[in-house]
């Protein structure tokens with residue numbers, strides 16, 4: 001099966017069996033391809049110890065919350081230099097980078113050392129940038145532990161911190177050396193974060209096509225309930241779609257842009273709510289709101305806002321719909337004016353014409369302002 005972005009056609013990157021239980025794909029990069037391995041077999045502890053034993057001079061940067069949930073980690077940390085980090089947006093700052101660099105320096109890391117980063121997107125974004133800059137490049141191996149990180153952020157190499165009051169303003173595209181994904185970590189993930197990940201996965205399914213959307217429909221209820229097999233199926237699907245776009249456009253100057261589906265209004269919702277709506281859920285609300293917007297502008301689409309609402313209604317908590325509904329249009333308009341992708345009076349959006357076919361579309365700010373002022377997007381009650 002193939003999918004299309006503007007005039008280009010892509011095939012989802014295939015997974016190959018690595019062991020009877022583990023699948024692997026290679027993600028292409030200017031610095032050489034790197035493996036992403038999906039470990040579906042139980043046994044996180046043994047496998048992690050094996051990777052560490054094979055890795056030479058290793059430093060571990062880890063989300064501290066994981067230590068209270070996985071006691072074996074404390075035993076591993078006794079053997080390696082490490083830093084325990086708090087995964088909130090404060091870490092994605094110059095101060096957060098300094099915290100990581102100070103720990104690197106204390107452990108006397110060189111460019112031949114390796115940093116194993118264990119955590120969600122917040123840890124991977126901040127530690128990834130710290131590694132990219134430290135001595136002009138410390139190799140990093142990523143171990144994502146949230147659904148957003150496993151199904152999306154762990155490949156593609158984007159690292160970032162926030163700056164000047166805006167998200168992800170300073171960053172790089174620096175690929176990891178390898179990625180190890182254990183859906184098993186998701187057993188302890190708070191419910192809201194599972195929901196956030198499912199919204200990003202729905203975005204990838206829409207970009208990917210009918211087969212991907214069918215896989216989403218087949219597994220999302222079980223995934224919502226925490227079924228590890230279902231989560232693994234959805235992670236594999238979402239990464240196949242993302243990897244195909246990263247392979248073609250790692251630097252994000254062309255078709256990789258399709259992954260911004262739901263993100264134009266999603267980012268605006270996130271900022272306008274002062275980050276009360278977490279990123280993934282804002283993307284889910286953004287998928288719905290963008291579809292409403294395009295319908296209001298008279299664009300034909302096979303995937304209607306009502307279709308999306310049926311899926312998103314069970315994923316996004318009512319409180320978040322309410323939060324979005326109550327946001328003043330002026331806050332959304334101002335957040336959109338700050339969008340990095342704005343060029344003069346227009347903003348480039350991604351429009352999903354049908355599953356597997358996205359187009360970049362220039363939208364006049366004035367049209368968005370007019371629509372948001374009338375604010376019909378969350379008029380449906382869930």
Ligand SMILES: NC(=O)c1ccc[n+]([C@@H]2O[C@H](COP(=O)([O-])OP(=O)(O)OC[C@H]3O[C@@H](n4cnc5c(N)ncnc54)[C@H](O)[C@@H]3O)[C@@H](O)[C@H]2O)c1
Pocket residue numbers: 063065066069087088092119120121122123125145146147148149152153154156157158159168185186187188189190193196279280
């Ligand atoms: N680089 C990219 O391509 C990319 C893509 C998407 C999002 N992001 C960024 O990722 C960040 C959000 O990351 P996230 O959604 O992964 O959340 P997160 O890393 O902020 O983690 C969410 C919460 O879950 C906790 N947690 C992590 N793993 C856990 C586990 N296994 N069990 C229990 N608790 C766990 C964390 O401590 C935190 O409290 C944002 O800053 C966003 O900008 C980056």
Ligand SMILES: [Zn+2]
Pocket residue numbers: 200263279280283
């Ligand atoms: Zn996103």
